[in-house]
Amino acid sequence: MKVAILGAGISGTSLARMLAADGHDVTVLERSDRPGGLCRSRSKDGFVYDEAGGHILFSKRQDVLEWMKLRCGGDAGVVRRERHTRIRWHDRYVPYPFENGVGHLTRQANLECMEGYVEAYVQRRLGAPCPANFHDWVVWRMGEGFARHFMFPYNEKLWKRDLRTMASSWVAGRVPEAPMRDILQASIGVDTQGYTHQSVFYFPLRGGFETLVRGTVEGGGFRLHCGTAVERVERRGTRFAVNGEAFDLVVNTVPLPQIEAAFPEIPPEVRADIRALRPIGLVNVLFGVKLDAPLPDLSWVYLPFPEQGPANRVTFYSNYSPHNAPPGHGSFMAEVTTRGETVPTHEWARDLARRLGRAGILDDRALTTVDFNTVEYAYIDYTLDFDARIARVRDWWDRSGYVTFGRFGRYEYHNSDQCIARAMEVHAHVREIAQSGAPARPVLVP
Ligand SMILES: Cc1cc2nc3c(=O)[nH]c(=O)nc-3n(C[C@H](O)[C@H](O)[C@H](O)COP(=O)(O)OP(=O)(O)OC[C@H]3O[C@@H](n4cnc5c(N)ncnc54)[C@H](O)[C@@H]3O)c2cc1C
CATH class of the missing domain: 3.50.50.60 (FAD/NAD(P)-binding domain)
Incomplete structure (x- = not known):
């Protein structure tokens, strides 16, 4: 044909x-x-970065994962990485998913999250119907505490919409329900892992995700x-x-x-x-830095709060492959979703770096390279x-x-x-x- x-x-x-x-x-x-x-990558001053934000190679399906690895040159063409993701929660790093990191919060926040989680669990068992809007779904599924301490601020930053005007159907099957026992364990300080299908990922050794x-x-x-x-x-x-x-x-x-x-x-x-x-668009910003010591062993970090700046996620991109940054340098990518209101300039990007500096993510005085790219179609507007x-x-x-x-x-x-x-x-x-x-x-x- x-x-x-x-x-x-x-x-x-x-x-x-x-x-x-x-x-x-x-x-x-x-x-x-x-x-x-959306899989394109580009280079600037010896730094490679993905134009549409941090991408990793992973799949629940082994045949698909093998197909992808083969296209990247097989085992020799990819780097295997353990996923180390965190949420920058005020003064600390909390393991992701947030429910599995609840024991890392303050005792008061931990209590509020658990109280809400148990209440939501009971309500569901009593037959509370699954709400059609995302705001109410969060409370139905995770409770008031998790909603207030992470889910609401993070999702408001990402989706740039009143969560009551957003459908809940897209999360079904995408956000797996953590077993109650895992959350209880996490709450008393026994670390548990969520999203295990992503706990190991791959990345092309050279050339970025493209x-x-x-x-x-x-x-x-x-x-x-x-x-x-x-x-x-x-x-x-x-x-x-x-x-x-x-x-x-x-x-x-x-x-x-x-x-x-x-x-x-x-x-x-x-x-x-x-x-x-x-669609919801995305501005992705590359920050290249000079390094005195290796970057912390992190894959990416979520930034839920407005005072941390407009980025909702920062990828520690030079950790993905040694060829993503020149020797002696490291790189980050900061993702900012937009409905057209963000028109990036170098001044704006430098301000973003300063805010990330204040949030303890990167040292903005070590910046050597800044670049950015905007994509119009990044996320579906639900x-x-x-x-x-x-x-x-x-x-x-x-x-x-x-x-x-x-x-x-x-x-x-x-x-x-x-x-x-x-x-x-x-x-x-x-x-x-x-x-x-x-x-x-x-x-x-x-
Ligand atoms: C922030 C972010 C993070 C992501 N993270 C990951 C990840 O970690 N791992 C992962 O696997 N995936 C990830 N993805 C998803 C991944 O990028 C997409 O699923 C994938 O790239 C979509 O490919 P596509 O071919 O469907 O669409 P697209 O990549 O959008 O391709 C559509 C093509 O159509 C072309 N086009 C437009 N108009 C015309 C026209 N009139 N005529 C001809 N051509 C036209 C465009 O130029 C484009 O090349 C992420 C996406 C985003 C936004």
Whole structure:
């Protein structure tokens, strides 16, 4: 089959590689000057950094993890790291997830968190229904104490929205419920670990996270046209035309609001739904520093409080690979989400560094390099009507004969490993079409 794939992020390139291996004739069209999308990295003064914030290689699925490692050059091309994440909680570092670190809080805060946790647990056992908005969900699930001491300030900083106006459905399955026993143990000072699927991760030895996409493109057996925005996609009988060229199948991975105008056949009500899908953007700032001693053995640190500055997370990026910073130097990346209100300048970035200095994260007097990048599509804006809206949008695409997937191609809160897992599903779907010769509805289960 002759297949057009729109967008050369990890979704588009991984699918292209899989289809080309089956002998299909695959063309990937990418608006930007190079592939990578949200997985791109760049260099400045010998420092490498990921343009869209801290990325790590991990997956719950072993086959997907192996696929990713292989693209990065196999075991020799990646570094294995233990995840050491903390929350900067006032004057101290608390292990993450916060529930598992509750014994590190002040005695008063520990008591408040546990009191709320037990109360919430009892209420759930008594049948309290799962709230539809995220604010109430936090209290329902974790209680007032955890809400006040971490969940509310952190999430308000990240999502930049009143949490009462945000849906709770996105957290289902994403935030695993810690067993009561683990939390009780944590409260009396016996450390327990949460999110164990991420406790070990990998990172490309050289080139930053983008190495994953570079390795997917190299030897991939497909055509990649960069600097080629997709402007028009039309149906021609049982075939399709993309920018005038004929294809048997079109797969989209471009953020839906950035591609809808290219599809004249999208009905007005679906188009209106797509246009209402707003993203949350991200400014990611690189701080390169001269080091007298190695950085603390941390992977990343969450910053929940406004007085710590606008960044919600700082990655200790030179800890990921020795090649991420020049010898004798270290690097950090600070992530600031934005709804368009943050226009970064060097002065703004230096102020951010000063605040991180005051929060005890980095020594801003040792700064040698500052750089930043803004991405428009970083997080999904989970408004209360999001589920209904996206269900209508996906339904149209899945009936249309086109396939759409990807973080914003389908609006799923997916990491790159889940994008690759989706590509594997689409790959299986295309095999089905190729064998039967008849179009079929894609099988992308929620
Ligand atoms: C802060 C942050 C942290 C993350 N951390 C991790 C992590 O630790 N590990 C992990 O695995 N994942 C992580 N992710 C998720 C990961 O970045 C995404 O899941 C993945 O990169 C999405 O890939 P994609 O191909 O679906 O979309 P994208 O990367 O957005 O690709 C879409 C492509 O479409 C192109 N495009 C746009 N318009 C057009 C047009 N008109 N014509 C042609 N092309 C067009 C764009 O230029 C882009 O290249 C993180 C994401 C963020 C924001």
